[in-house]
Amino acid sequence: MRKSDSEQLKRILSEELAQSDDVEDREMKSGELTARLLYIKTLCDPQKVQRFVIVPFWDLQNREQYENFLLSFPGSQRGDRVDAITEKLLQGFLAVFLGDELILFEATLNNNSNTKEANVETAVQGPQDAYTEKIETNLNLVRARYQTPTLRVEMFVIGTISKTKIALLYDQDLVNPKQLEDLRKRLQNIRIEVLQAAGQLEKLIEHRTIRLFPTMMITERPDRTVHNLANGKLVLLTDKALYALIVPTIFSDFFSAMDDMYMQNMVGRFLQTLRYIGLVLTLIMPSLYIIITSFNPEFVRVQLTFSIASSRAAVPYPSYLEVIFMLLMMEFLTEASIRLPRAIGPTATTVGGLILGQAATQAGLVSDIMIIIISVVAISNFVIPVNAMSFAIRVCKYPLVLLSTLFGFFGLIVGLMGLVFYLSSHRTFEVPYVKMFRKERKP
Amino acid sequence: MKRRRLALFVLLCATLLQSGCEFKDLDKRFFVVSIGVDKSKDPKKPYHVSLKVAIPSGQVQMGKESFDVYAVDDSTISNAVQHLKANVDKEFDFGHTKMLVFGKELAEDDYRDALDWMVRARFLQQIAWVGVGSPNAEEVLRVKPNFERLPSNALFLSFGQIGVESEFTVSRYLFDFFRANEEPGSSPVLPIIKAREGHFTIDNAYVMDGKRAKLRLNADETVLFNTLVRSQNKYEYVLEQDGKRFVFHADQISVSRSLTESPKPTATVKIKLGGTLVESQDQVVKEQDLLKVSDQLGRKIQKDIKTLLEKFRDQHLDPYEFGLYYRATHWDDVDQEVAAWKKMYPSLQFDVQVKVNLRGSGVIE
Numbered sequence: 001m002r003k004s005d006s007e008q009l010k011r012i013l014s015e016e017l018a019q020s021d022d023v024e025d026r027e028m029k030s031g032e033l034t035a036r037l038l039y040i041k042t043l044c045d046p047q048k049v050q051r052f053v054i055v056p057f058w059d060l061q062n063r064e065q066y067e068n069f070l071l072s073f074p075g076s077q078r079g080d081r082v083d084a085i086t087e088k089l090l091q092g093f094l095a096v097f098l099g100d101e102l103i104l105f106e107a108t109l110n111n112n113s114n115t116k117e118a119n120v121e122t123a124v125q126g127p128q129d130a131y132t133e134k135i136e137t138n139l140n141l142v143r144a145r146y147q148t149p150t151l152r153v154e155m156f157v158i159g160t161i162s163k164t165k166i167a168l169l170y171d172q173d174l175v176n177p178k179q180l181e182d183l184r185k186r187l188q189n190i191r192i193e194v195l196q197a198a199g200q201l202e203k204l205i206e207h208r209t210i211r212l213f214p215t216m217m218i219t220e221r222p223d224r225t226v227h228n229l230a231n232g233k234l235v236l237l238t239d240k241a242l243y244a245l246i247v248p249t250i251f252s253d254f255f256s257a258m259d260d261m262y263m264q265n266m267v268g269r270f271l272q273t274l275r276y277i278g279l280v281l282t283l284i285m286p287s288l289y290i291i292i293t294s295f296n297p298e299f300v301r302v303q304l305t306f307s308i309a310s311s312r313a314a315v316p317y318p319s320y321l322e323v324i325f326m327l328l329m330m331e332f333l334t335e336a337s338i339r340l341p342r343a344i345g346p347t348a349t350t351v352g353g354l355i356l357g358q359a360a361t362q363a364g365l366v367s368d369i370m371i372i373i374i375s376v377v378a379i380s381n382f383v384i385p386v387n388a389m390s391f392a393i394r395v396c397k398y399p400l401v402l403l404s405t406l407f408g409f410f411g412l413i414v415g416l417m418g419l420v421f422y423l424s425s426h427r428t429f430e431v432p433y434v435k436m437f438r439k440e441r442k443p
Numbered sequence: 444m445k446r447r448r449l450a451l452f453v454l455l456c457a458t459l460l461q462s463g464c465e466f467k468d469l470d471k472r473f474f475v476v477s478i479g480v481d482k483s484k485d486p487k488k489p490y491h492v493s494l495k496v497a498i499p500s501g502q503v504q505m506g507k508e509s510f511d512v513y514a515v516d517d518s519t520i521s522n523a524v525q526h527l528k529a530n531v532d533k534e535f536d537f538g539h540t541k542m543l544v545f546g547k548e549l550a551e552d553d554y555r556d557a558l559d560w561m562v563r564a565r566f567l568q569q570i571a572w573v574g575v576g577s578p579n580a581e582e583v584l585r586v587k588p589n590f591e592r593l594p595s596n597a598l599f600l601s602f603g604q605i606g607v608e609s610e611f612t613v614s615r616y617l618f619d620f621f622r623a624n625e626e627p628g629s630s631p632v633l634p635i636i637k638a639r640e641g642h643f644t645i646d647n648a649y650v651m652d653g654k655r656a657k658l659r660l661n662a663d664e665t666v667l668f669n670t671l672v673r674s675q676n677k678y679e680y681v682l683e684q685d686g687k688r689f690v691f692h693a694d695q696i697s698v699s700r701s702l703t704e705s706p707k708p709t710a711t712v713k714i715k716l717g718g719t720l721v722e723s724q725d726q727v728v729k730e731q732d733l734l735k736v737s738d739q740l741g742r743k744i745q746k747d748i749k750t751l752l753e754k755f756r757d758q759h760l761d762p763y764e765f766g767l768y769y770r771a772t773h774w775d776d777v778d779q780e781v782a783a784w785k786k787m788y789p790s791l792q793f794d795v796q797v798k799v800n801l802r803g804s805g806v807i808e
Contacts, residue, residue: 293468302476302539302541302599303592305474306474308469408466
């Protein structure tokens with residue numbers, strides 16, 4: 001390898017990679033011996049680097065000896081071609097420049113022991129890794145899955161007291177520069193003392209005062225992050241916060257699970273359709289019950305009308321009180337089972353389920369049909385794969401119940417129209433929130 | 444800004460009063476499932492209106508239904524319905540009224556006012572079925588079939604063809620009946636519902652002339668009429684020959700018609716029937732005889748249908764709606780068309796062609 005070649009190599013490597021904040025590029029000098037190290041911090045094991053590269057450099061004063069020492073490790077090799085070197089660096093190799101020579105030394109960090117299984121966004125057939133509370137590990141998880149030199153990492157520190165580290169990840173070639181600039185500016189403008197969660201960060205980035213629907217995806221799955229990076233989105237990793245934020249996110253993203261992508265396409269489509277059906281059901285079922293029982297009983301078949309009528313015979317209160325009572329009971333039950341310690345959780349659901357299911361009808365507080373409707377509402381709400389969206393939808397059905405109580409069918413239709421208007425008024429980083437087709441058509 | 448919010452809040456509160464009378468829970472309503480209109484004996488109060496009200500019960504079981512029939516004589520039908528409210532504690536709901544029955548006497552006299560009320564009443568759905576009750580409408584409403592789960596459900600099932608599919612049943616929706624009644628070149632047909640002990644028999648039909656029931660079709664004629672309008676997909680015909688009977692079961696039917704005006708006004712009706720023999724008394728029909736039998740069957744059905752069509756023509760009735768066909772294929776002024784058709788119809792000749800395709804003798808040799 002000639003000298004000019006080596007210089008060129010150094011320049012290309014630092015230009016290709018060094019723009020990321022997690023790339024380390026340092027020089028060591030001891031006597032006449034000079035070595036330059038270039039590596040991606042988040043992919044390499046710092047212990048290995050220290051013990052096998054840095055310390056021996058000071059111990060072995062001789063260049064030849066040091067070179068032989070490095071090459072004696074399995075996996076070490078001389079590098080000459082730029083693309084091969086880049087590839088190796090992205091796999092967790094160290095590039096050691098010794099004069100004209102370049103030695104690649106393997107120092108891959110394996111994080112298998114540190115990561116946990118995803119338990120908020122579970123997947124049936126797919127990677128099970130989830131983010132941890134350490135940003136370095138998380139960056140490693142992403143880097144390991146996204147081995148492309150165009151991946152950039154920018155570090156920010158937010159929070160005057162907490163000094164939380166934030167990593168902004170994007171693919172240089174795919175990202176929309178306007179969105180990137182916008183997000184950078186927003187991050188720099190954040191004034192807060194303590195930042196502890198990804199959701200908190202989302203609130204700080206968004207400017208709206210009344211917020212119902214999530215406009216950024218919060219995920220614990222590295223594979224979802226990588227998929228979005230590959231689609232040109234921006235990702236924010238927060239230190240000590242477990243979750244990643246994906247920007248910008250649109251409505252339909254919240255209805256896709258990672259499993260959809262891993263399964264046969266017809267199955268994936270079916271599952272997505274199922275979720276939208278679930279969305280409609282959980283939104284309109286309580287309102288529809290009020291409408292059918294109190295406004296337009298002719299809307300359903302005579303057989304069903306009579307069975308609702310007979311099961312409601314014992315209920316003394318109007319239908320909307322029945323619905324609101326049951327909806328509240330369901331929300332209490334859901335909330336209780338989420339917040340309770342794991343040991344008590346099942347007790348709460350059993351007691352609540354028994355009371356709601358059996359006793360309430362026998363006591364004549366609610367009708368049998370109402371129980372079915374409440375279960376449909378609860379279960380179809382859980383079908384929505386991303387929690388933030390599922391919570392938002394939970395809130396949405398109450399205005400619809402109010403409107404249908406007041407105006408019947410007309411109210412429900414107007415309410416649904418209003419919901420669509422509201423959703424379509426959202427923009428996240430200039431992307432329409434209710435965009436029907438996720439991919440831009442290529443010109 | 445604050446004042447605007449206050450105004451919005453007041454407006455919202457005002458809407459709380461809006462639901463008002465429209466909001467009434469299902470268990471505070473009485474569902475009227477059928478309405479019967481009869482002619483009363485009192486000339487001052489000509490209408491005898493009966494309402495069948497369903498009483499929902501918890502367990503839906505066969506024959507365990509409960510209902511009440513309230514009836515009153517009054518000068519108008521609307522008055523009668525209002526009057527009947529005095530008998531009950533819950534509001535009547537006509538949203539599920541799916542059966543409207545004219546009494547036989549009323550139908551044979553003049554049903555126009557009753558039909559007019561039914562079409563006008565905004566609370567009645569136009570998809571209710573219409574029929575003629577025999578001996579009268581109230582009797583039909585009072586029948587309690589042993590197999591019925593919900594009041595009047597037996598009639599809904601027979602006419603809706605969700606349940607039984609009978610070749611003897613003519614089904615007419617209210618809107619369709621009204622249309623046929625008003626349309627020049629069309630005569631409505633209504634089924635006759637005969638009240639029996641514990642069930643109904645629906646196998647005859649009336650052809651109306653726009654004012655009253657004019658022609659009664661017996662069971663065989665009803666089957667032939669249903670064949671023409673293809674309201675069902677399975678029919679059986681009996682062929683009698685030398686004291687022996689064959690029963691032909693047709694499951695493939697296609698009917699087409701056309702009109703020619705010259706040289707003589709002629710209506711051509713082509714019928715193709717496909718099916719098998721399902722019963723042959725005293726003898727086994729062999730494969731080689733099938734052609735002969737199907738030929739005889741064709742001739743018989745051809746004769747019957749021609750007789751039926753001529754009967755309609757001679758009574759100035761047009762339930763098969765040749766008149767509509769004529770009007771649909773002519774581009775004159777409506778009045779002119781109608782007048783021309785009225786002139787032409789009495790001299791219309793029928794050319795009926797029946798082709799029977801016997802697929803098998805129904806026996807295994």
